[in-house]
Amino acid sequence: MHAQSIGILGLGAYLPEKVLTNFDLEKIVDTTDEWIRTRTGIHERRVSEKGIATSDLASKASLEALQNANLKPEDLDLIICATITPDTLFPSTACYIQNKIGAKCPGFDISAACSGFPYALTIANGLVKSGMYKKILVIGAEVLSNFINWKDRSTCVLFGDGAGAAIIGEVNNGHGIIATYLGADGAQTEILKIPGGGSAIPLTVETLEAGKQYVYMEGKEVFKLAVRSMCDAIEKVVELGGLRIEDIDCLIPHQANIRILDAVTDRAGIPSEKVFINVNRYGNMSAASTPVALYEAVKQGMIKKGSNVVLVAFGSGLTWAACLIKW
Numbered sequence: 414m415h416a417q418s419i420g421i422l423g424l425g426a427y428l429p430e431k432v433l434t435n436f437d438l439e440k441i442v443d444t445t446d447e448w449i450r451t452r453t454g455i456h457e458r459r460v461s462e463k464g465i466a467t468s469d470l471a472s473k474a475s476l477e478a479l480q481n482a483n484l485k486p487e488d489l490d491l492i493i494c495a496t497i498t499p500d501t502l503f504p505s506t507a508c509y510i511q512n513k514i515g516a517k518c519p520g521f522d523i524s525a526a527c528s529g530f531p532y533a534l535t536i537a538n539g540l541v542k543s544g545m546y547k548k549i550l551v552i553g554a555e556v557l558s559n560f561i562n563w564k565d566r567s568t569c570v571l572f573g574d575g576a577g578a579a580i581i582g583e584v585n586n587g588h589g590i591i592a593t594y595l596g597a598d599g600a601q602t603e604i605l606k607i608p609g610g611g612s613a614i615p616l617t618v619e620t621l622e623a624g625k626q627y628v629y630m631e632g633k634e635v636f637k638l639a640v641r642s643m644c645d646a647i648e649k650v651v652e653l654g655g656l657r658i659e660d661i662d663c664l665i666p667h668q669a670n671i672r673i674l675d676a677v678t679d680r681a682g683i684p685s686e687k688v689f690i691n692v693n694r695y696g697n698m699s700a701a702s703t704p705v706a707l708y709e710a711v712k713q714g715m716i717k718k719g720s721n722v723v724l725v726a727f728g729s730g731l732t733w734a735a736c737l738i739k740w
């Protein structure tokens with residue numbers, strides 16, 4: 414008997430309508446459109462209206478993914494939400510999403526920052542393969558605009574809000590998730606984090622005044638490690654899947670910075686026409702970046718039936734991850 418293949422049954426995405434351009438940012442901090450474009454490749458990003466939470470964006474993306482998979486919320490067996498900007502420390506954002514979309518199944522969040530979506534996909538793949546669940550909703554969603562210091566020009570220009578979702582289940586044999594690879598280096602926890610608001614540094618008037626509730630980043634160090642870890646993840650997942658780099662038809666990388674993506678694809682030997690880019694329009698949406706990019710690459714016809722797709726990401730932790738999918 415052939416083992417059944419596990420893959421993506423439907424995709425969805427949601428981006429807030431409000432666009433914040435580099436020119437808008439020129440009015441908020443001491444920066445220029447030229448600096449942001451040349452250092453990052455970002456032209457604009459989306460930001461949520463006041464009062465909108467991560468579960469709001471996630472629910473919209475999830476309902477579209479369900480529709481594209483021809484499924485109803487009650488068909489779901491599990492919800493896994495990857496996010497670093499949860500609605501609340503607890504309960505999980507997955508529980509808010511369950512209620513908002515009208516599902517009845519269990520759910521939980523995972524924290525792997527920008528690598529969250531391929532991490533969650535790996536968990537879902539294992540759970541469906543084991544026979545425990547049949548249909549799993551996997552989401553990457555963020556409202557980063559609520560965790561950014563809008564007075565810090567070195568970070569506020571980089572991030573945006575958004576959500577992407579995928580339904581994981583059994584697909585035709587020979588298609589679906591071929592291999593997954595996860596990595597982490599806990600020695601690098603200090604270079605990219607939100608220091609306050611957890612048990613280590615609870616929020617007090619003093620920690621709030623010191624800005625501990627906001628994203629902190631050592632940009633240059635992150636840059637170096639990002640290139641190294643993404644190249645490693647691409648090589649490993651392709652090897653695990655028994656393919657060669659030349660066999661990759663489409664690379665869906667985490668969209669942090671165009672210079673990082675150029676360095677990765679250059680070093681990995683992947684031609685730029687095979688690499689999907691939308692960092693110019695959305696900035697870095699952390700866990701939402703890879704599912705939104707995957708959604709758009711499929712929609713634009715860059716991914717076709719039979720395409721070998723590699724999803725690759727890196728992020729705070731540090732964490733890194735890759736999934737090889739035969740479409």
Ligand code: COA
Binds near residue numbers: 443527605633
């Ligand atoms: N506008 C104008 N100037 C800015 C600026 C901005 N928005 N942000 C920083 N600068 C200034 C700095 O203050 C610095 O000035 P100084 O030399 O007088 O001190 C100068 O620009 C150069 O900064 P530097 O840090 O050398 O720039 P860089 O080439 O390393 O680019 C990043 C900065 C953040 C774009 C880059 O390091 C990066 O992309 N890192 C990875 C970030 C990332 O991917 N994070 C997410 C991981 S998931």
